[in-house]
Amino acid sequence: MASISISVMSPVQAISRQKDRSQPKPPKTASKKFKGKIKFRGGSLKTPPQTSVGGGIEATTYTRLPPKDDFSDEFSTEVKLADCEVAMLNIEDETETETETENQSSEEEIEEVEEKLDCNLGVGYRRLDIFEGVEEYDDSGEEEYDDVFDDSGKTVNIDEEEGFYEGELDVKEKGVPAVMRCFDRAKIYVKSGDGGNGVVAFRREKYVPFGGPSGGDGGRGGNVYVEVDDSMNSLLPFRNSMHFRAGRGSHGQGKMMNGAKGEDSVIKVAPGTVIREAGKSEVLLELLNPGQKALLLPGGRGGRGNASFKSGFNKVPRIAENGEEGPEMWLELELKLVADVGIVGAPNAGKSTLLSVISAAQPTIANYPFTTLLPNLGVVSFDYDSTLVVADLPGLLEGAHRGFGLGHEFLRHTERCSALVHVIDGSAEQPEFEFDAVRLELELFSPEIAEKPFVVAFNKMDLPDANEKWPLFKERLQARGIEPFCMSAVKREGTHEVICAAYELLRKHKEAKKEFEGPVDMNHVADKVHKQRSASINEFEISHDSSSSTWHVVGPGLQRFVQMTNWRYIDSEKRFQHVLEACGVYKSLMKLGVKEGDTVIVGEMEMVWHDSTKNSGQSKMKKGSEISIKWPQWK
Ligand SMILES: Nc1nc2c(ncn2[C@@H]2O[C@H](COP(=O)(O)OP(=O)(O)OP(=O)(O)O)[C@@H](O)[C@H]2O)c(=O)[nH]1
Numbered sequence: 001m002a003s004i005s006i007s008v009m010s011p012v013q014a015i016s017r018q019k020d021r022s023q024p025k026p027p028k029t030a031s032k033k034f035k036g037k038i039k040f041r042g043g044s045l046k047t048p049p050q051t052s053v054g055g056g057i058e059a060t061t062y063t064r065l066p067p068k069d070d071f072s073d074e075f076s077t078e079v080k081l082a083d084c085e086v087a088m089l090n091i092e093d094e095t096e097t098e099t100e101t102e103n104q105s106s107e108e109e110i111e112e113v114e115e116k117l118d119c120n121l122g123v124g125y126r127r128l129d130i131f132e133g134v135e136e137y138d139d140s141g142e143e144e145y146d147d148v149f150d151d152s153g154k155t156v157n158i159d160e161e162e163g164f165y166e167g168e169l170d171v172k173e174k175g176v177p178a179v180m181r182c183f184d185r186a187k188i189y190v191k192s193g194d195g196g197n198g199v200v201a202f203r204r205e206k207y208v209p210f211g212g213p214s215g216g217d218g219g220r221g222g223n224v225y226v227e228v229d230d231s232m233n234s235l236l237p238f239r240n241s242m243h244f245r246a247g248r249g250s251h252g253q254g255k256m257m258n259g260a261k262g263e264d265s266v267i268k269v270a271p272g273t274v275i276r277e278a279g280k281s282e283v284l285l286e287l288l289n290p291g292q293k294a295l296l297l298p299g300g301r302g303g304r305g306n307a308s309f310k311s312g313f314n315k316v317p318r319i320a321e322n323g324e325e326g327p328e329m330w331l332e333l334e335l336k337l338v339a340d341v342g343i344v345g346a347p348n349a350g351k352s353t354l355l356s357v358i359s360a361a362q363p364t365i366a367n368y369p370f371t372t373l374l375p376n377l378g379v380v381s382f383d384y385d386s387t388l389v390v391a392d393l394p395g396l397l398e399g400a401h402r403g404f405g406l407g408h409e410f411l412r413h414t415e416r417c418s419a420l421v422h423v424i425d426g427s428a429e430q431p432e433f434e435f436d437a438v439r440l441e442l443e444l445f446s447p448e449i450a451e452k453p454f455v456v457a458f459n460k461m462d463l464p465d466a467n468e469k470w471p472l473f474k475e476r477l478q479a480r481g482i483e484p485f486c487m488s489a490v491k492r493e494g495t496h497e498v499i500c501a502a503y504e505l506l507r508k509h510k511e512a513k514k515e516f517e518g519p520v521d522m523n524h525v526a527d528k529v530h531k532q533r534s535a536s537i538n539e540f541e542i543s544h545d546s547s548s549s550t551w552h553v554v555g556p557g558l559q560r561f562v563q564m565t566n567w568r569y570i571d572s573e574k575r576f577q578h579v580l581e582a583c584g585v586y587k588s589l590m591k592l593g594v595k596e597g598d599t600v601i602v603g604e605m606e607m608v609w610h611d612s613t614k615n616s617g618q619s620k621m622k623k624g625s626e627i628s629i630k631w632p633q634w635k
C-alpha cells in the first residue's frame with residue numbers, strides 16, 4: 001500500500017513554513033488549474049512571486065510650475081523640490097560670489113535668492129510653495145523584519161507576526177499644508193474573519209445511554225463590506241486606519257451548540273471611490289451612489305463539529321474541522337470626482353470664473369496661472385428642476401501628460417465626466433494653438449477622455465483683443481467641424497448657452513448609456529472568492545525538486561482541505577489519507593516516480609512517503625477501498 005506518513009515538523013520547520021505565509025500561497029497565485037493533469041518540473045522549484053506590499057494613504061504632491069507663456073525646453077520637465085534645491089544652491093553660490101565683499105546678512109541673501117527665482121520664472125512664485133514627499137523608513141526593530149521589495153523597487157517591511165506592512169506608510173508629504181493635500185488615493189489591508197473551529201463532544205446525560213456525538217460547528221467568520229458614506233468627501237480617514245479585519249467566528253461547543261458568527265467589518269468610502277487590488281489595474285468595484293453597499297470579502301466557513309460527521313458507518317466520529325481562513329488582500333482606493341461635466345483648458349483661461357457664474361461655487365479667481373490647485377465642484381440648477389454637477393479642474397499645459405504643471409494630477413477626475421467644457425482664453429496670442437495644445441494633452445493622457453463630447457467656449461469676449469480674434473477662431477474651428485461658443489464669463493454673457501449645450505451633451509450621453517447598461521452587480525468580488533473556494537479538490541499540480549527529493553502538491557481545493565484539517569483529532573489523519581487517495585494524489589505521485597523516503601508537501605503539511613506495496617502484497621486499489629470503507633473507525 002502506498003501511504004504518506006505525517007512527520008511532525010520541528011519548531012524550526014514550522015516557523016520557516018509560517019514565514020512563507022508572507023509570500024503568496026501557491027494555490028492563490030496559481031493562475032492555471034489542472035484537472036487531473038500533472039505537470040512535472042525537474043530541477044529546483046519555482047519560487048513564488050513576491051507580493052507587492054505597502055500601504056497608507058497617498059496624497060498628491062504639487063510641483064513647481066512654469067510661467068504661462070513659456071513652453072521652452074528649459075521648463076519642459078517637472079521640477080521637484082530636489083531640483084529646486086539644486087537651483088537654489090546654484091543661485092546662492094552666485095549670490096555669494098557677487099556679494100562676497102559686501103558681507104550681507106544671511107536673511108538678506110535669502111531674500112535675494114527668492115527675488116532671483118521669481119524673476120527667473122516670471123511669476124510670483126513666492127505664492128506657490130514647493131513641496132516634495134519625504135520618504136521615511138522606520139529603522140527600529142530591524143531584526144524583526146524581512147526586507148521585501150515591492151513593484152516599485154522600494155523596500156518595505158513586513159511584520160511577520162501581525163502581518164502589518166510598513167514602509168510606504170511612512171511616505172509623507174511633510175511641509176504640505178493639510179488643506180492642500182488631496183487625499184484621493186489610499187492603500188488599505190482587508191481581511192475577512194476566519195471561521196470558528198468545530199469540536200468533538202459526546203452527549204452525556206442521565207437516562208440517555210450512548211448519547212452520541214454532540215460537537216457543534218464553528219461560527220462563520222465576519223464579512224468585509226464597503227459602503228458609500230455620503231458625508232465623506234475624501235479618503236482622509238484612511239490615513240489613520242488602514243487595516244480592516246472582520247471578527248472570527250466563535251468555536252462550536254458541546255450540546256450541539258454552534259459558534260456565533262464573527263463581526264462584520266464595514267469600510268466607509270466617499271462617493272466616487274474606485275477600488276482595485278493593489279498593484280493591479282483591473283477595477284474591482286466602483287462606488288458612486290450614497291448608500292451603495294457591496295460584499296467585498298466573505299468570511300471563512302465555520303469548521304464542522306463531530307455531530308456533522310455522524311454516519312451509518314461511524315456513529316461515534318472523533319473528528320472536527322478547523323474553521324476556514326478568511327481571505328485577505330491589499331486594496332488601492334482612488335477617489336474620482338463624480339461630476340457630470342468637467343471644465344478644462346489652459347491656465348488662466350477663466351475656468352473658475354465660469355464655474356462661479358453658473359453655480360453657487362466660489363472658487364478662487366485671480367489673474368495668474370494655476371490659481372486653482374484642487375478641483376472645485378459646483379451644482380448648476382436649471383429651471384426645469386434638473387441639476388448638473390460641474391468640476392473646474394486645474395489648468396492644463398503642454399506636457400501635462402508627462403507631469404508638467406498640475407492638470408495631469410486631476411485629469412483622471414474627468415474620466416467620470418460625461419462631457420467637457422473646453423474654455424479658451426480669447427486674449428491669448430494664438431487661441432487656436434492653445435486649443436490644440438490642450439486637446440493634444442487630453443489625447444495623450446487618455447484617448448477615452450479625448451473621445452468625450454465637448455463644448456468649446458471662447459472666453460473674455462469683453463476684451464478687444466479677444467473680440468478681434470473670435471471671427472478667425474470660429475471660422476477655423478467650423479472648418480474642422482466644431483461649433484464654438486463665445487462668452488464673457490466676467491460679464492456673464494454667453495455662459496448660459498455654453499452650459500445648456502453641455503447639458504444637452506450630457507442628456508444624450510445618459511440616454512445612450514441607459515440602453516447599454518444593465519443592472520450593476522456589486523458583489524462580484526465576493527462571488528469570485530466563493531468560486532475560488534468551491535474549487536474541486538481534484539484540481540492540483542505536482543512539482544518536484546530533485547535536489548531535495550521534495551514533491552509539492554498544490555491546488556486550491558487541497559490547500560483549503562489541509563488548512564481545515566484539525567490534526568489534534570485522531571480520525572483526521574485517516575480522513576486525510578483517504579482524501580489524498582480519492583482525489584488521485586497518490587496515483588499521480590507514483591506515476592511520476594515518488595520514492596520511499598521522499599518528502600511530500602501538501603499545503604502546509606510536510607510528510608514522508610512510504611511505499612509499502614511490496615510488503616503487504618495486496619493490490620493498492622483493494623487496500624485503498626478497504627480504507628475507504630472502514631474509515632473512520634472506532635478505536
Ligand atoms: N476680461 C475678462 N477677464 C476674465 C474673464 N474670465 C476670466 N477673466 C479673468 O481671467 C483671470 C483668470 O481667471 P480664472 O477664472 O482664475 O482662470 P482659470 O482658468 O480658473 O485659471 P487657473 O485656475 O489658474 O487655471 C482672472 O483675473 C479673471 O478675472 C472674462 O470673461 N473677461
Ligand SMILES: [Mg+2]
Binds near residue numbers: 353364371372
Ligand atoms: Mg481656476
